[in-house]
Amino acid sequence: KNQVEQSPQSLIILEGKNCTLQCNYTVSPFSNLRWYKQDTGRGPVSLTIMTFSENTKSNGRYTATLDADTKQSSLHITASQLSDSASYICVVSARNNNDMRFGAGTRLTVKP
Amino acid sequence: NAGVTQTPKFRILKIGQSMTLQCTQDMNHNYMYWYRQDPGMGLKLIYYSVGAGITDKGEVPNGYNVSRSTTEDFPLRLELAAPSQTSVYFCASSAGTGSNQPQHFGDGTRLSIL
Numbered sequence: 001k002n003q004v005e006q007s008p009q010s011l012i013i014l015e016g017k018n019c020t021l022q023c024n025y026t027v028s029p030f031s032n033l034r035w036y037k038q039d040t041g042r043g044p045v046s047l048t049i050m051t052f053s054e055n056t057k058s059n060g061r062y063t064a065t066l067d068a069d070t071k072q073s074s075l076h077i078t079a080s081q082l083s084d085s086a087s088y089i090c091v092v093s094a095r096n097n098n099d100m101r102f103g104a105g106t107r108l109t110v111k112p
Numbered sequence: 113n114a115g116v117t118q119t120p121k122f123r124i125l126k127i128g129q130s131m132t133l134q135c136t137q138d139m140n141h142n143y144m145y146w147y148r149q150d151p152g153m154g155l156k157l158i159y160y161s162v163g164a165g166i167t168d169k170g171e172v173p174n175g176y177n178v179s180r181s182t183t184e185d186f187p188l189r190l191e192l193a194a195p196s197q198t199s200v201y202f203c204a205s206s207a208g209t210g211s212n213q214p215q216h217f218g219d220g221t222r223l224s225i226l
């Protein structure tokens with residue numbers, strides 16, 4: 001069964017610190033992997049999209065990595081800001097259909 | 113630029129009542145989706161549409177219906193509301209399903225069935 005597992009469930013860090021969120025998946029055959037940011041009370045907003053051939057992709061202070069062999073991805077946030085407090089969702093798509101599997105998300109809290 | 117607009121933002125229904133959640137997008141996207149988000153769970157796909165007049169079931173379609181008469185609008189209908197349908201509902205749209213085509217989400221409808 002196609003699954004997406006994220007860890008940790010929640011994370012608290014101090015402003016200015018870095019952090020890394022993890023995403024493991026079993027979706028097959030793999031098409032692409034997306035990271036979304038979801039602020040409280042809002043819809044998810046796309047951060048990065050990576051295909052099989054891409055190992056890393058950045059969007060400002062956000063850097064996503066992908067290891068398609070081990071079926072793992074990470075989202076690294078550099079120099080965190082209070083506005084980074086949100087849920088971060090990993091989404092994996094299977095090839096040749098519209099099956100997109102969403103992880104349950106990591107809830108990040110950045111404290112001053 | 114409005115993007116994806118959902119109405120209402122909040123609603124409380126009694127068991128057995130019916131209602132329609134509205135979703136409209138102004139990006140001329142062919143693909144539209146309805147998801148539900150329950151606490152501690154990933155979003156689940158209810159229905160999706162690849163263009164006007166075409167709809168298909170997602171992972172959790174039971175208890176819901178959709179229609180797509182125009183490119184812009186994709187309403188979700190609950191015919192006989194049940195407590196299990198208490199959730200946050202998100203509508204999304206995209207130009208396609210390719211790797212350079214992200215989904216754009218509305219801000220959700222928070223629905224409680226009592």
